[in-house]
Amino acid sequence: MSIYSLGTARTVQQLLEARRYYPTESVCLSPFCIEPITYPTHHAGRRQLFCSPRCRLKYRDYRNRLTAERSHLIDQINTGCLPRLTKIALEQQLSLLDWTLVHFPPTNWVKQSD
Numbered sequence: 001m002s003i004y005s006l007g008t009a010r011t012v013q014q015l016l017e018a019r020r021y022y023p024t025e026s027v028c029l030s031p032f033c034i035e036p037i038t039y040p041t042h043h044a045g046r047r048q049l050f051c052s053p054r055c056r057l058k059y060r061d062y063r064n065r066l067t068a069e070r071s072h073l074i075d076q077i078n079t080g081c082l083p084r085l086t087k088i089a090l091e092q093q094l095s096l097l098d099w100t101l102v103h104f105p106p107t108n109w110v111k112q113s114d
């Protein structure tokens with residue numbers, strides 16, 4: 001079994017063996033940071049996504065602002081009373097914002113610590 005066989009396990013034993021190929025080290029989830037983080041493999045508990053509380057809070061604040069901005073952009077685009085070129089500019093801005101938000105995924109589905 002190798003990393004290329006991930007996703008092909010058919011038995012419980014194969015699934016258990018695949019675990020060794022799951023990464024347990026990465027970098028802070030904040031796009032502004034490159035500090036390392038690790039998954040706690042030897043104990044149960046919260047999983048680290050950010051290198052520090054400061055990074056977690058900065059990430060959350062920035063993500064909240066980006067998602068609020070996205071709502072405002074969509075509201076303006078959907079008003080229907082904008083000049084055509086303005087609407088095109090806002091749609092291009094929304095496209096950039098959506099691309100940016102890909103780098104800020106929601107984190108509420110992972111129990112985490114920092």
Ligand SMILES: [Zn+2]
Pocket residue numbers: 028029030033034035050051052055
């Ligand atoms: Zn960080």
